[in-house]
Amino acid sequence: MKFARPVIVLIGLIVVWQIVVTLTGVQPFILPPPMKVAETLVHRFDVIWPHAQITALEIVLGIVTGTLVGTMSALLMTYFAPARRWLLPVLVISQAVPVFALAPLLVLWLGYGLISKIAMATLIIYFPVTASFFDGLRRTDPGFLDLARTMNASRWTTLTRIRIPAAMPALASGLRVAAAVAPIGAIIGEWVGSSAGLGYLMLHANGRMQIDLLFAALAVLATLAIVLYFAVDIALKRALNWLPDTNPSSD
Amino acid sequence: MNDLASQSFAVSIDAARVAYDGVALFEDLHLTLPARQWTCLLGESGVGKSTLVRLIAGLLPPDSDVTVSCDDGLPLPGRVAYMAQQDLLLPWANVLDNVTLGARLREGRANKETQERARALLARVGLTESARALPATLSGGMRQRAALVRTLMENRPVVVMDEPFSALDAITRVRLQELAADLLRERTVLLVTHDPLEALRLGDRIHVLIGRPARLAEPMELTGPTPRSLRDPAVLSGQADLLERLAGSAAP
Numbered sequence: 001m002k003f004a005r006p007v008i009v010l011i012g013l014i015v016v017w018q019i020v021v022t023l024t025g026v027q028p029f030i031l032p033p034p035m036k037v038a039e040t041l042v043h044r045f046d047v048i049w050p051h052a053q054i055t056a057l058e059i060v061l062g063i064v065t066g067t068l069v070g071t072m073s074a075l076l077m078t079y080f081a082p083a084r085r086w087l088l089p090v091l092v093i094s095q096a097v098p099v100f101a102l103a104p105l106l107v108l109w110l111g112y113g114l115i116s117k118i119a120m121a122t123l124i125i126y127f128p129v130t131a132s133f134f135d136g137l138r139r140t141d142p143g144f145l146d147l148a149r150t151m152n153a154s155r156w157t158t159l160t161r162i163r164i165p166a167a168m169p170a171l172a173s174g175l176r177v178a179a180a181v182a183p184i185g186a187i188i189g190e191w192v193g194s195s196a197g198l199g200y201l202m203l204h205a206n207g208r209m210q211i212d213l214l215f216a217a218l219a220v221l222a223t224l225a226i227v228l229y230f231a232v233d234i235a236l237k238r239a240l241n242w243l244p245d246t247n248p249s250s251d
Numbered sequence: 252m253n254d255l256a257s258q259s260f261a262v263s264i265d266a267a268r269v270a271y272d273g274v275a276l277f278e279d280l281h282l283t284l285p286a287r288q289w290t291c292l293l294g295e296s297g298v299g300k301s302t303l304v305r306l307i308a309g310l311l312p313p314d315s316d317v318t319v320s321c322d323d324g325l326p327l328p329g330r331v332a333y334m335a336q337q338d339l340l341l342p343w344a345n346v347l348d349n350v351t352l353g354a355r356l357r358e359g360r361a362n363k364e365t366q367e368r369a370r371a372l373l374a375r376v377g378l379t380e381s382a383r384a385l386p387a388t389l390s391g392g393m394r395q396r397a398a399l400v401r402t403l404m405e406n407r408p409v410v411v412m413d414e415p416f417s418a419l420d421a422i423t424r425v426r427l428q429e430l431a432a433d434l435l436r437e438r439t440v441l442l443v444t445h446d447p448l449e450a451l452r453l454g455d456r457i458h459v460l461i462g463r464p465a466r467l468a469e470p471m472e473l474t475g476p477t478p479r480s481l482r483d484p485a486v487l488s489g490q491a492d493l494l495e496r497l498a499g500s501a502a503p
Contacts, residue, residue, distance in 0.1 A: 143339045146308075146310050146333065146339075149309070149310060150331065150332065151357065151405065153356035154356070157355070157356045157359060161341075161355055165341070165344075240343075242342050242343045242385050243342075
């Protein structure tokens with residue numbers, strides 16, 4: 001049942017889609033029927049796949065750099081009061097300014113290639129990663145720190161053996177959000193200016209009224225995003241196996 | 252390593268004034284922990300017992316109004332181990348890693364010798380089977396036994412304990428008291444508790460901390476080997492006596 005449920009939901013959505021197409025008699029270049037999209041997906045897969053690889057690479061590299069920059073910022077903010085004062089506004093601004101508004105600038109500065117998309121994904125996940133890890137680092141059980149102090153622990157081992165492990169559940173929440181929103185960053189970047197990637201392919205197909213190709217690319221993108229999210233989720237659950245799950249999603 | 256644990260010295264605490272949030276907790280308080288004896292400190296909640304323990308454990312910022320000194324002239328920090336009411340086991344580390352935490356924090360890792368000593372101690376408290384288990388899978392009594400082993404692994408001559416058994420059920424508590432009395436014999440121990448019976452079973456001398464700012468009453472001296480039997484007439488009459496003193500102090 002655990003694996004069957006998502007499949008049933010998916011089939012249900014496709015059935016609804018087909019019903020809408022049949023009932024409204026909408027033109028295929030407005031909303032193609034599911035079978036036509038599936039056909040295109042198979043026939044044009046050689047076109048879609050290289051673009052999907054590029055988008056996947058952008059997303060994964062964006063998550064990696066965003067996680068690195070975010071965790072480093074959180075550590076700096078935890079340990080150096082001046083860093084806290086200077087980085088906190090940066091953190092808030094990074095979230096307050098819409099990435100959509102920055103996308104054209106990033107493309108202008110960093111070019112049409114991978115870098116601007118990675119920057120976009122990094123920017124979009126910087127806030128959830130930094131905020132969650134910073135919060136976790138600040139909330140270490142004071143009892144653990146007392147214990148470390150009576151054991152003559154150094155600042156370094158207190159950080160690596162106590163504070164970081166204790167902050168991992170909070171960081172994990174941030175990383176789950178990051179995995180869910182990172183594709184948005186990459187796709188926006190591709191829309192604003194690129195020569196490859198699923199976002200580029202979708203724009204291109206849209207411009208030529210190849211709506212079936214657009215839907216096929218969208219299906220691949222959704223699959224990518226879902227696979228990525230669950231890969232991150234499973235990896236985090238494995239790493240944090242000591243954490244009690246009081247509300248397990250799989251019963 | 253054993254020379255540290257076998258060091259024998261008395262610890263004295265002289266506090267001219269200790270305030271918390273502007274309220275004076277102690278004024279003019281003198282407490283001596285005689286070498287190799289169990290000193291028990293009894294008092295109701297909020298009287299400042301934990302503050303006193305934290306002071307001795309070196310967990311409060313240095314304060315010119317408080318001096319903690321040892322009669323061998325050496326400083327106390329680094330020679331005192333601390334055990335709290337909560338077991339403070341790291342939930343992500345297994346029992347063996349938790350009891351070797353001191354070595355892992357100081358040297359980065361626990362070497363073979365440390366691990367063997369940990370296993371031997373775990374065997375003495377009956378936790379051999381649980382060495383690889385995560386704390387969440389253990390009962391409260393097992394967790395506190397692991398915390399006791401972690402305290403012993405520090406191998407310090409002075410041990411301060413802040414209500415270490417108060418969260419346990421009666422039977423588990425009695426067993427742990429016996430285990431602690433056995434394993435911490437020959438150390439200079441300060442046991443803070445709100446349970447007169449616990450103090451009477453384990454203590455060589457018992458202080459009652461009363462009032463605000465708190466004063467130390469004359470200690471009650473006890474003789475004979477510990478842990479004392481629950482049927483010991485001295486234990487039973489002492490309990491009534493101590494409860495009366497505590498209740499009297501609580502009256503408005």
